Amino acid sequence: xxxxLSAKKKFQYIILFLACNIFFNTLSAQGFxxxxxxxxxxxxxxxxxxRGEGLGGWMLQEGYMLGVYKDAxxxxxxxxxRELIGTKExxxxxxxxxxxFIRKIDMDSMHAWGFNSVRLxxxxxxxxxxxxxxxxxxxxxxxxxxxxxTDSLLAWCKVNRIYLILDLHAAPGGQGNDxxxxxxxxSKPSLWQSEANQQKTIALWKKLATRxxxxxxxxxxxxxxxxxxxxxDPINDKNGLxxxxxxxxxxxxxxxxNAIRSVDTNHIIIIEGNGWGNNYNGILPTWDKNMVLxxxxxxxxxxxxxxxxxxxxxxxxNVPVWLGETGENSNVWYTEEIRLLEKNxxxxxxxxxxxxxxxxxLEIKSNINYDSVKNYLNGNGEKxxxxxxxxxxxxxxxxxxxxNNIFHKDVIDAMFRQPFSDKTxxxxxxxxxxxxxxxxxxxxxxxxGAAYFDMDTANxxxxxxxxxxxxxxxxxxxxxxxxxxxxxxxxxxxGDIENGEWLQYTINVSKxxxxxxxxxxxxxxxxxxxxxxxxxxxxxxINLPSTDKDEWTTVTLKNxxxxxxxxxxxxxxxxxxxxxxxxxxxxxx
Numbered sequence: 146x147x148x149x150l151s152a153k154k155k156f157q158y159i160i161l162f163l164a165c166n167i168f169f170n171t172l173s174a175q176g177f178x179x180x181x182x183x184x185x186x187x188x189x190x191x192x193x194x195x196r197g198e199g200l201g202g203w204m205l206q207e208g209y210m211l212g213v214y215k216d217a218x219x220x221x222x223x224x225x226x227r228e229l230i231g232t233k234e235x236x237x238x239x240x241x242x243x244x245x246f247i248r249k250i251d252m253d254s255m256h257a258w259g260f261n262s263v264r265l266x267x268x269x270x271x272x273x274x275x276x277x278x279x280x281x282x283x284x285x286x287x288x289x290x291x292x293x294x295t296d297s298l299l300a301w302c303k304v305n306r307i308y309l310i311l312d313l314h315a316a317p318g319g320q321g322n323d324x325x326x327x328x329x330x331x332s333k334p335s336l337w338q339s340e341a342n343q344q345k346t347i348a349l350w351k352k353l354a355t356r357x358x359x360x361x362x363x364x365x366x367x368x369x370x371x372x373x374x375x376x377x378d379p380i381n382d383k384n385g386l387x388x389x390x391x392x393x394x395x396x397x398x399x400x401x402x403n404a405i406r407s408v409d410t411n412h413i414i415i416i417e418g419n420g421w422g423n424n425y426n427g428i429l430p431t432w433d434k435n436m437v438l439x440x441x442x443x444x445x446x447x448x449x450x451x452x453x454x455x456x457x458x459x460x461x462x463n464v465p466v467w468l469g470e471t472g473e474n475s476n477v478w479y480t481e482e483i484r485l486l487e488k489n490x491x492x493x494x495x496x497x498x499x500x501x502x503x504x505x506x507l508e509i510k511s512n513i514n515y516d517s518v519k520n521y522l523n524g525n526g527e528k529x530x531x532x533x534x535x536x537x538x539x540x541x542x543x544x545x546x547x548x549n550n551i552f553h554k555d556v557i558d559a560m561f562r563q564p565f566s567d568k569t570x571x572x573x574x575x576x577x578x579x580x581x582x583x584x585x586x587x588x589x590x591x592x593x594g595a596a597y598f599d600m601d602t603a604n605x606x607x608x609x610x611x612x613x614x615x616x617x618x619x620x621x622x623x624x625x626x627x628x629x630x631x632x633x634x635x636x637x638x639x640g641d642i643e644n645g646e647w648l649q650y651t652i653n654v655s656k657x658x659x660x661x662x663x664x665x666x667x668x669x670x671x672x673x674x675x676x677x678x679x680x681x682x683x684x685x686x687i688n689l690p691s692t693d694k695d696e697w698t699t700v701t702l703k704n705x706x707x708x709x710x711x712x713x714x715x716x717x718x719x720x721x722x723x724x725x726x727x728x729x730x731x732x733x734x
Contacts, residue, residue, distance in 0.1 A: 175187040175188060175189070175191075175193075175306075175361070176188020176189070176361055177361050177411045177412065178193060178308065178364050178365060178412075178413055179413065179435055180413055180434070180435050180436055180437055180464065180465050181465075182463055182465075183459050183460070183463060183464065183465055183466075183490075184465055184490070185413070185437060185465045185467070185492065192490065193261075193308075193492070194487060194490065194491075194492045195261060195262040195308065195310075195364065195467060195492030195493065195494065196259065196260050196261050196262065196492065196493060196560075196561075197260055197261070197262030197263050197264055197308075197310070197492070197493065197494035197495070198255065198260060198263055198264070198494060198495050198496075198497065198498040198506070199263075199264040199265075199266060199312070199470060199494050199495065199496040199497050199498065200246075200247055200263060200264065200265050200266060200298075200497065200498055201266055201314075201496055201497030201498075201500065202246065202497055202499065202500050203242075203243070203246045203247050203265075203266070204243070204265070204266060204267055204268045204271055204291070204294070204314075205219060205266050205267075205268040205314050205315050205328060206219045206222065206242075207219070207325045207326065208222055208325055209325070209500075210497070210500035210501060210502075211500075211501060211519070212501050212511065212519045212523075213519060213522045213523060214523055215522060215523045215524050216522075217325045218324050218325050218328050218329065218330070219268070219315075219325075219328040220328055220330055222522065223235065223239070225522055226238065226518075226534075226538065229518065229521075229528070229529070229531065229534045229535075230531055230534050230535045230538065231531070234535050234538075237539070238535075238538045238539060238542060241539065241542035241543075242541075242542050242545060243290075243294060244542075245542050245543065245545045245546045246499075246542075246545045246546075247298060248301075248546065248547065249301045249304075250547045250548065251301075251498070251507075251547050252298070252301035252302055252304070252305045252307060253301075253304075253305060254547065255305065255307060255498070256305035256306065256307060258506070258557050258561065259557075259560075259561045260307065261306070261307055261308060262307060262308040262309075262310060262364055262492070262494065263298075263302060263307055263308070263309055263310070263494075263498075264310045264312050264367065264469065264470070264494045265295065265298060265309060265310065265311055265312055266312050266314030266315075266370065267291065267295075267311060267312060267313050267314055267315070268291075268314065268315040268328060269313065269315055269316055269317050269345070269346070269349055270288075270315070271288060271290050271291030271294065272287065272288055272290075272291035272292065272349055272352070272353075273285050273286060273287055273288060273317075273345060273348075273349055273352075274286045274288070275317065276317060276318075276339065276341040276342055276345055277333065282341075283341070283344075285345060285348050285349075285352075287352065292356065295311070299357070299360060299362065299363065302362050303362045306362075307362070308362055308363070308364030308365075309362060309363050309364060310363075310364045310365050310366075310367055310415070310469075310494070311353060311357075311363065311365075311366050311367065312367035312370050312469070313346070313349070313350070313367070313368060313369050313370060314326070314327065314370040315327045315328045315329075316336045316342070316346050316369060317336060317339075317341075317342040317343075317345040317346050317349075318333065318334055318335045318336040318337075318338070318339050318342035319331075319335050319336060320335070320336045320337070320369055320370070320371070320372045320373070320374065321335075321371060321372055321373030321374050321384065321385075321421075322373055322374060322375070322383045322384055323371070323373050323384060323421070326370070326371055326373075327370070327371075335374070336397075337374050337376070337393055343397055343400075346369075346397070346401065347397075347400050347401050347404045348404070350366065350368060350401045350404055350405055351404040351405065351407065351408060353366070354366065354404070354405040354408050354409035354412070355408045355409070357409075357412075358408055358409035358411055358412070359411070363412055364412075364413065365412055365413035365414065365415050365437060366405060366412055366413070366414050366415060367415040367417070367439060367469060368398060368401050368402075368405075368414060368415065368416060369394075369397070369398070369401075369416075369417060370417065370422070370470075371417060371421045371422045371441065371470075372385065372394055372417065372418070372419045372420075372422075373385055373419065373420060373421050374388075374393075374394075374419065375388065376388055376390065376391070376392075376393055377389065377390065384420055384421065385419035385420045385424055386419075386420035386421075386424060387420075387424075388419050388420065388424055388426060388427075389426050389427065390426065390427045391418070391419050391424065391425075391426055391427040391428050392427060394418075394419055394428060395427060395428045398416055398428070399432055401414075402414055402432065402433050402436075406433070410435075412435070413435055413436065413437050414433055414435065414436050414437070415436070415437045415438075415439050415467065415469065416428070416431070416436065416437075416438060416439065417439045417440070417441070417469065418440070421441055422439060422440055422441035422469070422470065423440050423441060425438075425458065429458065429462055430462045430464075431462060431464050436464060437464065437465045437466070437467050438455070438458060438459070438462070438464050438465070438466045438467070439466070439467050439468070439469035439470075440455045440466065440467075440468060440469070441468070441469060441470040441471060442468055442470075442471045442482070443471060443472075443473065443474070443607065444474060444604050444605060444606045444607045444608075445605060445607040445608045446605055446608045447478065447481035447482045447484075447485045448485070449485070451485075451608075452485065452486070452489065452491070455491075456489060466491055467491065467492050467493075467494075468486060468491055468492065468493040468494065469494050470494060470496045471493060471494070471495060471496060472495040472496040472497070472504070472505070473496060473504055473505075474504065474603055474604055474614070475504065475602055475603040475604070475613075475614030475615065475622055475623065475624060476555055476556060476558075476559035476563070476614075476621075476622045476623045476624075477559075477592070477593050477602040477603045477614065477623065477624055478602075478603040478604070478605075478614075479495070479556070479559045479560050480559045480560075480563040480564050480592060481603075483560055483564040484564040484565070487564065495560070499545075499547075499550060502618065503551075503553060503615070503618055503619055503620065503621065503622050504556070504614075504618075504622045505553070505556060506552065506553055506556050506557055507547060507550040507551070507552060507553070508550060508551040508553060509541070509544050509545055509550060510544045510549065510550070510551060511541070511544070512537055512540045512541065512544070513537070514529070514533045514534065514536050514537025514538075514540065515537035515538060515540065515541045516537070517529040517533060517534070517537065518534050518537050518538060553621070553622060554572075554590075555572070555590055555621045555622055555623060556622050558570075558590045558591075559622070559623075562590075563590075563591065563592050567591070567592055567595050568591065568595070569589040569590060569591035569595050569596040569649060569651070569713075570589065570590050570591065570651075571589055571590070571650075571651040572587045572588060572589055572590045573587040574653075575587075575650065575651070575652040575653065576652070576653045576655065577652050577653065577654045577655060577660075577707070577730055577732075578655045578656075578732075579731060579732050580729065580730060580731035580732065581652065581729070581730050581731075582727055582728070582729045582730075583650050583652070583714075583727060583728045583729075583730070584637070584726075584727050585637075585638060585639045585648065585725040585726055585727055585728065586620055586621065586625075586627050586637045586638065586639060587650070588625065588648040588649055588650055589649045589650060589651055589713075591649075593623065593624050595649075596623075596649050597623060597624070597625055597646075597647060597648045597649060598645070598646050598647045599623065599624030599625050599626070599643075599646050600624075600643050600645070600646060601613060601614065601616070601624055601626075602614055602623070602624030603624070615627055616640075616641050617629070617637075617640065617641075619637065620637045625639055625648070626639065626640050626641035626642075627639060627640070628640045628724075630726070636726070638667075638724050638725060638726040639724065639725045639726075640724045642673075642718050642721040642722065642723060642724070642725060643718065643721045644718055644719065644720055644721050645717075645718060646717075646718045646721065647715055647716060647717040647718060648715070648716050648725075649713055649714065649715045650713070650714045650715075650716075650728075651711060651712070651713050651714075652711075652712050652714060652730075653710070653711055653712075654707045654708065654709055654710060654711075654712050655709065656709055656732070657706075657707070657708055657709045658706070658707065658732055658733065659704045659705065659706050659707075659732075659733045660704075660705050660706075660707050660730050660731060660732050660733060661701055661702065661703050661704070661705070661730070661731055661733060662677070662701065662702040662705055662728055662729070662730055663699050663700075663701050663728070663729040663730075663731075664687070664689065664699060664700050664701075664702070664725070664727075664728055665697055665698075665699050665725075665726040665727040665728070665729070666689050666697070666698065666699070666700070666723050666724060666725050666726060667692060667695065667696065667697050667698070667723060667724040667726070668689060668690055668691040668692035668698065668723050669691055669721075669722030669723045669724075670691060670722065671691050671720075671722060672688050672689060672690050672691050672720065673688070673689035673691075673718075673720050673721060673722055673723040674686065674687070674688050674689065674718075674719040674720040675687060675689065675716050675717060675718055675719060676716075676717045676719055677702070677705070677714060677715070677716055677717075678714070678715045678717070679705075679707060679708075679712045679713070679714050679715075680708075680711075680712055680713055681713075684702075684705050684706075685702050685705060686719065687700060687702055688700075689723050697726060703733075704733065705730075707730075714728075716728070
């Protein structure tokens, strides 16, 4: 080995050294987030608008995320899985789930999509034992698993300049009467009924704060997710929506704050009210100068009056506010909400990043063996044999990996582009040379009224108007109703088609000329009717005759002239009641 480096080599090492320094300095350049009046700011005093996702389903499985609705607390699901496949195999399933569900590629992708924060819902039992399992009463046994998982996530967040917000989602004993949220075992004392559970909660936060006190990419400590407990009237107000005092919550919050501040004066402390995070009666004003007020918002209108209460609290107490959990609605709702929030300088964290279902960025696919497990757990099927149940559960852990997820680019588009642009962009690139088949479900990306028009676009049930958006709950998350064709593999169609609705498709035509259109549809009880326009000009109207059988048929429109270049084709429904699968276009020679 040469002892003396050449000038060229020295120069290369210097450049590498400088690049590494720049890289690592960049990772910590923004410093700790702080509460500054009504804003969350970085070390430079710059306003930081948090755009994030919650990692629900990872450390804490809420049953619905797995398609389980009966006895859907994680502890009950785990017990029933153990009865199906055995103790060793159940441990293998949960270890694989934790290993696969969130990985570096998930954080890399979140950064690429535009997110700058992530909220980690913590289950305490990955960090410490339940109080009734402690070898010595009153002492805390610390478990490595939760800390190691969090360390890994933090490392991936640092590389991607994503703030990690720690959220105690399942506290010792459970913090509410909505049992699934906190995996509460109602046969044991709750957080509010046990001093030992409260002391363990306080100790857990001190342990976390000690470990992460110097980590600048920890965005804050969300100290208790969605308390929902009726202290004054536990019968008629069991979730604490009308609670006037909330003294027990404030006392615990202050104790946790004191424990954190005894070791960590750097990080924001985030508090949530009773009644699933929104009832602050008796809790405010804040007691720490570096505190943020969180609220949660689901299934209501996205109008100024729907956030006025939290804006009033921000102004009255001179404290930043953050929408710590929201989502599980349609793309229309996401676009409306984010536009409203960001106009009022309110950051947000959608819920969740992934689950079984299409109204989030990533969807976990099921499998035939897991379907049998799920049906059995829901009381809708026979008990599957041990071998198939084990196979289906392990396959599900592989499906939890991002590379095996279904990516819903329409959800990301609705969150990051559509709130600020009414332009449409192609969902799928269609280039027409001699022929092309357009899938009906691949209409353009964009707002309702721009890329498509549907009558039922979102669920506003807490504002008194129920709705579903996509009634088929597959493929996309707009208002358009999409269903899977059970007779064909990976084939979808548009259903529940109503008068006045329409769909737009962008295609690039290589040559001027006349083309035939073959419409594949399934007729309703009476004839349907559509019109087709290209770049705003009506091309043709055509009837879609009713069909006697549930089967796909076609009609052909002949000699349709299309100009070279971009054509925006709009199929408008004059009379609905049919199903639409595809449009094949081919050039007449």
